[in-house]
Amino acid sequence: MNYSYIIIDDDPESVLKTKAITANFSELHFIAEAYNYADALNLIIEHSPKLIFIEIDPVHKKSKLSLNLIDTLYRYLTVIPKIIITTSKKDLAYEAIQYEVTDYLIKPLKKIDFKKLILKLKKIHWDDEIFIIQSPHHEENSISTLSIETSHKKKNHILCIKSYGDHRYIDSKDICYLQADNNSTDIHLNNGEVVTAFKTLKHFEAVLSTPFVRIHNSFIINRNYIARIHTGNSVCYIKNTTIKLPFSKSYKKNIDFIISDFSNENYIEV
Known part of the structure; x- marks a missing residue:
């Protein structure tokens, strides 16, 4: 190599x-x-x-x-x-x-x-x-570490959150968005559940690709769960919820990408 x-x-x-x-x-x-x-x-x-x-x-x-x-x-x-x-x-x-x-x-x-x-x-x-990406650093005093299993032949990823022998598996398609919380990340699922992983949001940005897009220093969103984008108020709305996530000017290009991506699908503008 x-x-x-x-x-x-x-x-x-x-x-x-x-x-x-x-x-x-x-x-x-x-x-x-x-x-x-x-x-x-x-x-x-x-x-x-x-x-x-x-x-x-x-x-x-x-x-x-x-x-x-x-x-x-x-x-x-x-x-x-x-x-x-x-x-x-x-x-x-x-x-x-x-x-x-x-x-x-x-x-x-x-x-x-x-x-x-x-x-x-x-x-x-x-x-x-062998389709396993391991975290290169072990964070001291954390209650769990994260590994991500991913097959190059599959679009979805399986996230495995490990804590003292407990292995929690999450299908990436069930993730609505990820929110930074200091050196940990809260993973918000489509059933309303929130799972905490002791890795930074930057780590997830590196290992998760489309449909996951960074829109803010504190948020990565799954574009498949976006119901509405209001560019005037700089917010994205999550489907079937009242949740709206802000996006910052520094990530405006990513928002433009999402809008363009939607327009390339089975799309009718009225």
Whole structure:
């Protein structure tokens, strides 16, 4: 398995050191480098790399390099590259984990770090091949962890919420919407039941595709349960309920996509 990658770091010397180490691994294929936020975003959108090595504590603050770049990627990309943090600061690790990064490497980087990374990536790829996606991080003090089983031949996913030996299976077609609650997510079902999973909403955005669409920092909606969209009031109404979910300006493009998607179906406008 080969992995194309982009290096994002405002320190040219650090970029050269990273490239020197990655050159030892035939699995890693260098695409480009970026020294600031804007260039990094453009390169990622243009080349769609599988990996991103990023410094989140830059030497020059004008570069605007930070974890916020990951948030921006979710606005534009359906599939987010694997994010590998490369920094000298250990105290940013907890915050990075909340962004579901694949790895956190401490500078000065070592060859063994990349060997471990490649082994981890191959394991993730193998898990995908047997149709199981496992959460790469275990969250301490949580009462459950989440795994998602998905067959590439099926449109629907089965979510398995695990808690102390209890396995709760949820068919994705029964989910009306998902709501963020700090570092957990409330899953609202079509029968009115709410199930809590101890993963962030960002995690669900990464693993759930259409008909699930992010419309707000706090909400992902199943477009199949939308009864009405009011663009003036910036709200979506859920079928057969009085529930209305707000959508934000930053996700307006996703709302436009939903409206366009409806118009492509058996649709009559009156």
